[in-house]
Amino acid sequence: MKALNSIILSVLFATVAMVSCKKEKPLNLTTPPPGLGGDPVDIVNNPIDKWIYDSLTVPYNISVKYKFEPWEVAIDRTLIPPDTSKIIPQLSAINNICWQPYTDQTGSKTFVAKYSPKNFVLVGSWQYDYNGTITLGQAEGGSKISLFGLNFFSRLKKDSAIVKQGVHTIHHEFAHILHQNVMYPADYKSITGGYTATWFNTTDAAARKLGFITAYSMAGPDEDFVEMIAVLLTEGPGGYATMLKDAGAATSVGYLAIKAKEAKVVNYFKTIWGIDFYALQTKTRAAFVGFLQ
Template identity: 25%
Template sequence: MKTIIKKAKFRSFILKNLCIFAASLLLAGCEKEAPLSDQSIVDLGAVKREQTELDKWILETFTLPYGIEVEYRWDRNVAQNGSWIYPPKIANVKSVLKTIKTLWIALYTSPEIGGEKFLLGKNPIKIYMYGGKNLDGSGMELLDNPEATTNEIFLYNVNEFDPRNEDKVFVLMRSVHHQFAKHLMVLFPYNRNKFLSISRNKYLESTKPIAGAVGAMQGRQAFGLASYANRRGFFTFHSLLSAEKDFAEIISAKLTHTPKEILTALIEAKTPYNAGPDSDLQLVYNENARQAYKELVEKQAFVEEYFSKEIKLSLNYLQLISIKQMKAFIKQE
């Protein structure tokens, strides 16, 4: 019995000393290690970019006066999934930015509209620029990034932009006005349920049903007022995608089309398809046209009233100034 106790004590003694020895080795190793650096690992990996003349111009033209950052360098992390977009040509960046400065910022801040301080606190925080088209999975070119917040504006087709080309300017401004309209809709909420109830059952879940109708259309054909949409109670193809896009499209379409063109779209809406000798089908077409016209007129009036009450501007007057500025811009370029 005594022998067993002695053996147990001996094992305990050995184990205790081994633990002390291991601990001393660990402490010795720690003393030899270099002290921790105060510099962040993130900072060590960062590459400082020198400010270019373009960066300075952006700072003075957009960031300092309006609080808008512009990111024209490639950042795949903020591109929507499945898009074909790629970096923009640096040579075209300033041309695109000068265009939106003239036809968007100068529009809202003109003395006869909102004044120089109108956009303060209302602007998106950042603008992202890309070289190519913004195509979705159905092959339809979109006006915006559906994954973005309304504090961001995404500019596409930078590489093909030409300020002397009316079609290119038109598409750019359709996109900018659409995205800024969505931003205003968040800053100054509208009665979504009331607006949604006007064309409730007509909105599509995806672009698939209309991608074929748009087909190989380019520029103004793809983004302008469309007979296909008019006859269903909408101004454009993109209006069909959701109530939010429909609302924003009414603003964007009016700011890039003349009053005469808008009137033509309304006439198109109330013009029924011709059913030929089928009188029963003709009655259906007549009712569809009546309903399409009613919805389009009602939605346009809704948005105009919203703009007047919430934004404190006349959308119709803004339209006249916008069209005038676009024509003058194209002419001088």
């Protein structure tokens, strides 16, 4: 009986061992779950995907990611995907107020298609940074732009500041791509000193007295240059003139510095890109006003 029990136990242990060693088919951990970045682009059944394809991918070779993909954003920030009802309105603002003026001014879609970032990542919330500032958008290597705060978008006139904020960000980042392809004149950097990493401790009005169109312009010469472009385009002549009042009298140091930077921007666009900047400014401002409801 003892021998029989030993045999039975041996068989049981062998069975358990066989079951324990059975290999399961490995899980595919590289494919995101549906709805979290794993859904393929569907231009047939998904109206958002079709709009993006027709309005951005075909004319400008731009792709847009709006479904949550954690590896596309900072993993140490709390961020949420965009409200899908905001996607086409926000992208329409970019098309109408950013790309179309360049297309009209240059006479074709080629300029935007060549120099625009090819990948957009849309995020519903703002990105709050550790120094107390908020990131509205960021460019990576001239090929990708992340745009934050989509869930706050509105094209109503009473919310015009929100529309302006979004297109300002795109003009800012697009200008970075332009100067990364062809650098602006080196003497631009010597128009004003006082660049600082703690620009956020200065108000816009105070920055203008020092010769910077916005406080963020003080972050460095590159930021200064592209902020001049973004402000001139989105504010138009009227809004820009109002900002200049903060700089002081027409003979003040701040006023003269900002006007010198404006002249550098206008000349850069003319000599490098063959673009009449003031005509582009007029078209951009008209597009902004016309977009609001």
